[in-house]
Amino acid sequence: MENQLDKEHRETALNVPALSAGTKPSGAADLTRFAAVAAAVDPAALTDRLALRRQELAEDPGDVYDRAAEVARVYARWFGAHALTCPLPGQIASARRKGLPAIGPAVDALLYGELTTGVLMGVQDAEAVDGGLHFDWAARGETFTGFRSTVVCSQDEPVVRDGTAIVASVLRGPDRRTSVTPSSRHLVFTVYDAPGLDGEDFETGVRVLTGLLREAGSVPEVREVAL
Secondary structure (H helix, E strand, C coil): CCHHHHHHHCCCCCCCCCCCCCCCCCCCCCCCCCEEEEEECHHHHHHHHHHHHHHHHHHHHCCCHHHHHHHHHHHHHHHHHCCCCCCCCHHHHHHHHHCCCCCCCHHHHHHHHHHCCCCCCCEEHHCCCCCCCCECCCCCCCCCCCCCEEEEEECCCCEECCCCCEEEEEEEEEEEECCCCCCCCCEEEEEEEEEEEEEEHHHHHHHHHHHHHHHHHCCCCEEEEEE
């Protein structure tokens, strides 16, 4: 019998966005790479796998949260230099006390990747992405419709665009147009660098995310571009 994931592969081809990057402005943040992981997911299978991962962490977290918190401090210093608060340290501390949250499969997969590695990530509905994803630096005052309100970018703020508009600011979060919903089946996760981040930590973030998706029966495709 055809399973749900096979059916969705047949009915709608997965949009695996090509990656590109603009020219880094002089004095912009020292970022070196940008990655995306696209996958068609079976929400039930991903939910089941996440439940198992949460249980395993609750029984034996080892040094997972210690290491994640250390990595997250690299992002926190960068955010702080822009008078912004990085959400990762607080979210990791909460996960250590209460366990990983259970919101919905796409968001839960994102949070699992972030909170067990400390690496900043994002997720968009791949079917809502117009063409490829372009890592770029915003002009002062450039805006996009954020998840909760209009986002006004600062000069040289690192952003990700598709063929229509900005889909995310690395420092301020995602847009509304390409945001995931409970019905999202084709996902594209983004993995963000930070000034001073160790390359091995970045690779760990990509590896943990792709491993989770594979365990849930997906076949993730990873793309990366140098900045």
